[in-house]
Amino acid sequence: xxxxxxxxxEDTVLLQCRVNNKPCELAIAPGTTLLELLREEMRLTxxxxxxxxxxxxxxxxxxxxxxxxxxxxxxxxxxxxxxTTLEGLKDADGKLTPIQQAFWDEAGLQCAFCAPGxxxxxxxxxxxxxxxxxxxxxxxxxxxLCRCTGYQSIVRAVRAAARVMKQLK
Amino acid sequence: xxxxxxxxxxxxxxxxxxxxxxxxxxxEKDGEIAIGALTVHRTLQRDAIVCRALPLLAYSAxxxxxxxxxxxxxxxGGNLVAMHPLYDIAPVLLALQADVEIQAPDGxxxxxxxxxxAETSHGxxxxxxxxxxxxxxxxxxxxxxxxxxxxxxxSYGSANAAAVVSLSGNKLSTLRVVIxxxxxxxxxxxEALHGLLGKPWDAAAGARVESLCSALPKTLLDDQQGxxxxxxxxxxxxARRAVQAAVANAQRxxx
Ligand SMILES: Cc1cc2nc3c(=O)[nH]c(=O)nc-3n(C[C@H](O)[C@H](O)[C@H](O)COP(=O)(O)OP(=O)(O)OC[C@H]3O[C@@H](n4cnc5c(N)ncnc54)[C@H](O)[C@@H]3O)c2cc1C
Numbered sequence: 001x002x003x004x005x006x007x008x009x010e011d012t013v014l015l016q017c018r019v020n021n022k023p024c025e026l027a028i029a030p031g032t033t034l035l036e037l038l039r040e041e042m043r044l045t046x047x048x049x050x051x052x053x054x055x056x057x058x059x060x061x062x063x064x065x066x067x068x069x070x071x072x073x074x075x076x077x078x079x080x081x082x083x084t085t086l087e088g089l090k091d092a093d094g095k096l097t098p099i100q101q102a103f104w105d106e107a108g109l110q111c112a113f114c115a116p117g118x119x120x121x122x123x124x125x126x127x128x129x130x131x132x133x134x135x136x137x138x139x140x141x142x143x144x145l146c147r148c149t150g151y152q153s154i155v156r157a158v159r160a161a162a163r164v165m166k167q168l169k
Numbered sequence: 170x171x172x173x174x175x176x177x178x179x180x181x182x183x184x185x186x187x188x189x190x191x192x193x194x195x196x197e198k199d200g201e202i203a204i205g206a207l208t209v210h211r212t213l214q215r216d217a218i219v220c221r222a223l224p225l226l227a228y229s230a231x232x233x234x235x236x237x238x239x240x241x242x243x244x245x246g247g248n249l250v251a252m253h254p255l256y257d258i259a260p261v262l263l264a265l266q267a268d269v270e271i272q273a274p275d276g277x278x279x280x281x282x283x284x285x286x287a288e289t290s291h292g293x294x295x296x297x298x299x300x301x302x303x304x305x306x307x308x309x310x311x312x313x314x315x316x317x318x319x320x321x322x323x324s325y326g327s328a329n330a331a332a333v334v335s336l337s338g339n340k341l342s343t344l345r346v347v348i349x350x351x352x353x354x355x356x357x358x359x360e361a362l363h364g365l366l367g368k369p370w371d372a373a374a375g376a377r378v379e380s381l382c383s384a385l386p387k388t389l390l391d392d393q394q395g396x397x398x399x400x401x402x403x404x405x406x407x408a409r410r411a412v413q414a415a416v417a418n419a420q421r422x423x424x
Contacts, residue, residue, distance in 0.1 A: 030183045031173070053171035054235055066211075066241040072170035073242065077187050121237060142321075143236015 020088030034070035046086035057144030060117035108157030110148035206246025222306035260349035264331035312419025328403035332411035382408035
């Protein structure tokens, strides 16, 4: 007869991945979303829980450098992948990235609920396109909803970040 | 996943198909393009074969809502099997006359996507996998367009139309139109529009496309995207706009 422990293990998946550059190995229930794993198991609460339908973008993380909505991603599907959350962006000395700084300087956030998704999406955008047009910025950010700023200051922040990053190169 | 998050679906078993190599990749062989079911929207937008030979598909994949996050993770197989009336990919693949390959316990079956969609609007069940989508490259004289009527950049469509045309002089020699997001299933209007072949494309032809396509839906969606009366009217409008844009595209290509 199976012990409780055996039954429990039968119902779990062994997940191995990197989160914010740290290797992780965890036994998780197959239905665990990446959002639950990050917020509840790892206490990485910079990943926000919003609509839970994949529309709002507050739960955005980077999976192997590409944005994804963690509320509709099963954690078991990120086997051996690299996950970056907002907490993983800053330097070891705690300095903000140029994108985070630009969001601060240009008032690209007000209540900041959407900010993690906005900042991470801008991170993917500026990695592949150093000088995006306003249209390209809007297209890239379309998966993130903001209910405060009216988006103008967000576009301005991404533009400002692009300028700073170009100077740093 | 939204249904799981809200408790409308409570799966007891999850099957991860993400690591099956047979479902990955885009190839072109003997005049046929095969697209693996796990291909994500972002790859469709950028893949060299798709951009060259199936520009309508590359373009429409960029019109999918939900932003880059969804484009990076949403697969073409999942999009088709979900059989969601508002999704963009099925109307486009129907306009391109795609076949699909399905792996079932009793073997592999190849069938026209239109035939599969006519059999069911509830997915493929738990014992079959969609493995590949098979298409002929678009001809070099083809003009194409995808019109999506939507409220914001990231949203679902309220009426969509994919059009593929070719011209002989100023007359239509091919006309394929598929309308999505107005009925439970995409509507292939190509047969209804047969009478326009051999005729010039002008304002009267446009009005004819609009009225024939508005008359086509037998049942209509009536949801957050718009009520049934409006959806009927828009079915005609997006179809006319799509053909108009496809004709302009064909004229540009032939110059
Ligand atoms: C916020 C948001 C907005 C969206 N907007 C649009 C839009 O405007 N237009 C649009 O076209 N789409 C839209 N989508 C859908 C999206 O493009 C995905 O294609 C779709 O969600 C499928 O996702 P998936 O590939 O992860 O499949 P899953 O969600 O994993 O699967 C969907 C279904 O198909 C089954 N399935 C998946 N793959 C296979 C296979 N190979 N064989 C057999 N069965 C399979 C699964 O079991 C499940 O039942 C949107 C999604 C979100 C979250």
